[in-house]
Amino acid sequence: DGGITQSPKYLFRKEGQNVTLSCEQNLNHDAMYWYRQDPGQGLRLIYYSQIVNDFQKGDIAEGYSVSREKKESFPLTVTSAQKNPTAFYLCASSKSTGTNEKLFFGSGTQLSVL
């Protein structure tokens, strides 16, 4: 079945540590996104990528980094510069970045600080 796979489901970060969240899609979609979800705040865009080897900052990119070396993969690194990383992270994809395109989401990764 086609879809988006995020791993791990739960992740714990120690102080000063960088951690990487995985996101893989087999939908042959060009565009991929990372959102952060905090209780009561909806989803906020961290980074997005319209094509391979290209990505743009979203609204809350500070303390995060991404890469897009393959069409299928869009990993997110939460760096030690992100002082409040505890949140639910959602990866999404769409065929393109047209305004009518719906987003397909993975099941999310819950990141917590030890």
Add this chain to the structure above:
Amino acid sequence: GNSVTQMEGPVTLSEEAFLTINCTYTATGYPSLFWYVQYPGEGLQLLLKATKADDKGSNKGFEATYRKETTSFHLEKGSVQVSDSAVYFCALSDNTGGFKTIFGAGTRLFVKA
């Protein structure tokens, strides 16, 4: 900038009750409007969408009409079921200043048997 405002939850209803979740938006262009649903521990999935004024999106008994004059996209269902318990997100997308989908804060719905 663009924004989406949803009614605060949680909303608690009995089975077979009528549901309305209000959503209003602010946009500089001509956005497409969406409702997404999130079940516990999962990602979001598209429930319905509308791409221009007066369009009605519908799916699984849920409906929403794109009202440009009131900048609204309220979600309705005539008879809710326990299985409809979830968080519902209103969202818009347009290409003003670069492509983005902007989400409301979400409204949690509890349906009691």
